[in-house]
Amino acid sequence: xxxxxxxxxxxxxxxxxxxxxxxxxxxxxxxxxxxxxxxxxxxxxxxxxxxxxxxxxxxxxxxxxxxxxxxxxxxxxxxxxxxxxxxxxxxxxxxxxxxxxxxxxxxxxxxxxxxxxxxxxxxxxxxxxxxxxxxxxxxxxxxxxxxxxxxxxxxxxxxxxxxxxxxxxxxxxxxxxxxxxxxxxxxxxxxxxxxxxxxxxxxxxxxxxxxxxxxxxxxxxxxxxxxxxxxxxxxxxxxxxxxxxxxxxxxxxxxxxxxxxxxxxxxx
Numbered sequence: 643x644x645x646x647x648x649x650x651x652x653x654x655x656x657x658x659x660x661x662x663x664x665x666x667x668x669x670x671x672x673x674x675x676x677x678x679x680x681x682x683x684x685x686x687x688x689x690x691x692x693x694x695x696x697x698x699x700x701x702x703x704x705x706x707x708x709x710x711x712x713x714x715x716x717x718x719x720x721x722x723x724x725x726x727x728x729x730x731x732x733x734x735x736x737x738x739x740x741x742x743x744x745x746x747x748x749x750x751x752x753x754x755x756x757x758x759x760x761x762x763x764x765x766x767x768x769x770x771x772x773x774x775x776x777x778x779x780x781x782x783x784x785x786x787x788x789x790x791x792x793x794x795x796x797x798x799x800x801x802x803x804x805x806x807x808x809x810x811x812x813x814x815x816x817x818x819x820x821x822x823x824x825x826x827x828x829x830x831x832x833x834x835x836x837x838x839x840x841x842x843x844x845x846x847x848x849x850x851x852x853x854x855x856x857x858x859x860x861x862x863x864x865x866x867x868x869x870x871x872x873x874x875x876x877x878x879x880x881x882x883x884x885x886x887x888x889x890x891x892x893x894x895x896x897x898x899x900x901x902x903x904x905x906x907x908x909x910x
Contacts, residue, residue: 643673643674643695643698643751643754643762644674644754644755644759644760644761644762645673645674645760645762646673646761646762646763647673647821647823647824648673648674648676649673649674649676649677649821649866650674650676651887651888652866652885652887652903653676653677653680655883655885655887655905656677656819656864656866656905657677657680657681659864659883659905659907660681660817660864661817661862661910663815664815664816664817664862665685665813665814665815665816665817666683666685666686666687666811666812666813666816666817667681667683667685667686667687667816667817667819668686668687668689668808668809668812668816668817668818668819669686669687669688669689669818669819669821670687670689670805670806670808670809670818670820671689671690671805671820671821671822671823672688672689672690672695672696672699672821673690673695673821675688675699677819677821678794678798679791679794682794683797683798684797685797686797686798686799687798687799687800687801687808687809687811688795688798688799688800688801689800689801689802689803689805689807689808690802691802691803691804691805692802693802694746694750695750696800696801696802697743697746697747697750698747698750698751699795699798699800700743700747700795700800701743701744701746701747702747702788702791702792702795703792703795703796703798703800705744706788706789706791706792708744708748709744709747709748709751709788710783710785710788710789712744712745712747712748712749713748713751713752713782713783713788714783716728716748716749716752716782716783717782717783720752720756720780720782722774725753725756725757725774726774728749728752728753729753729770731749732749732753732770733769733770751782752782753770753772755780755781755782756774756775756777756780756782757770757772757773757774757775758772758773758774758775758776759775760775805820805822805849805852806848806852809852809856809861812856812859812861813859813860813861814859814860814861815860815861815862816861816862817861817862817863817864818853818856818861818862818863818864819863819864819865820849820853820863820864820865820866821865821866822841822845822846822849822865822867823840823841824866824867824868824903825843825846825867825868825870825872825873826868826870827868827869827870827901843872846867846872846873846876847876849865850876850877853865853877853880853906853908854908856909857908857909860909861909862907862908862909862910863880863906863907863908863909864905864906864907865877865905865906865907866903866904866905866906867903867904867906868901868902868903868904869884869902869903869904873904873906874904877904877906877908879908880906880907880908881906881907881908882904882905882906883904883905883906883907884902884903884904885902885903885904885905886900886901886902886903887900887901887902887903888900888901
């Protein structure tokens with residue numbers, strides 16, 4: 643999935659800073675789960691507050707061929723009219739047209755792969771409101787990638803909910819990677835609309851407290867965030883490395899480019 647804040651372009655920096663050895667893998671803000679798919683751990687817990695994202699992962703683990711079949715149908719029918727029909731159906735799926743969990747997973751991928759700039763965004767009412775993208779041949783269905791994802795997801799515990807509950811089972815030697823909604827670098831820079839819930843200053847403080855508690859428990863912790871004075875103040879005592887990360891999603895092409903982020907590590 644193309645996801646705001648996705649870590650595909652930062653993977654080499656993250657992998658270089660991971661511990662050499664660890665027990666179970668935890669990713670409480672999974673999003674597109676790029677690091678999880680790269681590492682392909684034998685034991686893992688993936689969590690996200692976005693119910694549709696977790697449903698997709700569950701369906702890939704449970705019925706990947708069903709998801710592929712539906713995506714192939716979407717690919718055959720794709721055009722501008724069809725896109726807006728599917729967007730409307732998605733936003734009104736609780737009316738008379740009930741979608742199965744597999745239908746919902748495939749529709750989620752279809753809309754993500756064909757919407758403008760791959761931007762998954764919902765409004766305050768919870769409706770997906772992104773217009774169609776201008777693509778010649780969007781990768782709506784890539785069976786080999788979906789089957790590979792399903793194989794590694796079958797080894798994971800998949801949860802939807804609060805990140806703190808997701809790490810309750812982490813024990814000494816386990817590895818936790820936090821990739822939360824970022825602290826905004828400017829008052830207008832905040833993007834937290836993966837769901838209708840925001841992640842503000844107090845949430846950032848609580849996350850830092852959780853990271854410290856995990857390190858005290860003997861866990862190995864890594865975290866990504868914006869390179870802001872506030873974030874640096876939260877993680878005093880941790881190792882903090884500044885890295886450059888390409889910003890791929892912005893409505894203004896001139897504002898896409900490298901931005902400063904930090905990778906925070908502790909407990910190893």
